[in-house]
Amino acid sequence: MPSSLPFPVQFSRLLARPWLRSLLLLSLIVPGMAWAEPRPEHMVYLRTIDPTIEQDIRYASAHNFTGHSLDGYAASECLLSLDTAKALARVQQALQAQGYGLKVFDCYRPSRAVADMGRFATAPGDPRKAEFYPRVDKQDFWRLGYVARVSNHSRGSTVDLTLTGPKALPADTWTPSAAQVDCTAPYAQRWHDGALDMGTGFDCFDERAHTANPTINATAKENRQRLSSAMEKEGFAGYSKEWWHFTFSGEGAPKSVMDFPITPLSASEVLDSSHQLIVVTTKNWDDTQGTAQRYERDGGSFRKIGDGFAVVVGKSGMAWGKGLGNVEPGEGPVKREGDGKAPAGIFKLGTAFGYDTTAETKLPYLSLTSTTECVDDSKSERYNELVDAAAKAKDWNSSEQMRKEEGYRKGIFIEHNTPAVPGSGSCIFFHIWRGPTSSTQGCTAMDQGDISRLFEWLDPRESPVLVQMPEGQYERLRERWKLPQR
Incomplete structure (x- = not known):
């Protein structure tokens, strides 16, 4: 309904809102910025250039200094300019020859996400202070150089990353209920991100995170030097106050600030960037028994690995789920919470879990305890999350008690409906069956x-990735998605 107030009064009231002032200021700093602009052709998904570089895109989740996912991060993906991505791939190749590797935390950052950081710095509340900035007031982020009003990340030439290697502690599985440990704590005590000891964690707003800080241990100094040296050889310049921050300064480095949102890859792009594939098919939508086959990339196609094996799916068959690649479902049912159907589509495979304290796997591993639950209450903020119920105030009325299901002695989280849309299905896993004819609740x-x-x-x-669907749908999509013949 139109307002009856005069326009000057309406406008002055709008300007009283801090978030709008931030956006207006940003639009003045960056003339002509479009809030719904498309992805430019020179901006590419890093995994399509080098899928061996690990990714943990922190601003697509709540595990960052703001405690929430930032505006514009609709997918957990690293995008960079093509020249920057190719240069980073050369760094990875050089490090791999020495037994090391890269893991990225942030790449291209939409300008709206930068504005989101600015709003956080002036708003009340410090949900992640204990981990990321225990000795800094967030109002001082700009003055201290930890947050920029206009970021080089928005130009697609800057990347935040770390160094991986054989002596790295395995990555922990983060949940919102995870204990906050000071990012400057000793390596064995602070959050394990799967990287080597770099002296502090990522996004640690502290002097110990300054690249040349003299107080960090010798191992961390050596790791920082190894990372910096490898990056500098390919045209990246570091930032003195953040050991993880590097900007590509080669000829192809983009100059313009951008604001297009980070969205999932298309189905074909997802598969093109994958080097390991599991295909699960059933005869039809209602069938509860199927077969699975492993594949590995061999040039432009996939080749079979080992023999196929039997699986069981949901007691009501399958339905289109929410996975990777902006899949257009077409004909067939759509998955809902409690429908007893396994999700069909393309899915990332996440954390492995089980009863054992440790496991022989390269996947992140979560050892289940008596208080580990998977929340299936769609009204909960923890919907579709594995949580430690003892460490968090419960806002859910329904969950799976993970240690009470024998099939969860060994399992893998299938990333269906992440981030979670209420009512679209939750807690979908690979796990041990009760028998070859015993269907599941949706796993x-x-x-x-x-x-x-x-x-x-x-x-x-x-x-x-997992591709899971009835045989008819698989054949319909096989050529378009360049899937292997079963």
């Missing part, structure tokens, strides 16, 4: 020997 289950082989084989550096 995909198999013999213990087969899931053990998946534990050993799957490698997050190879961007593994």
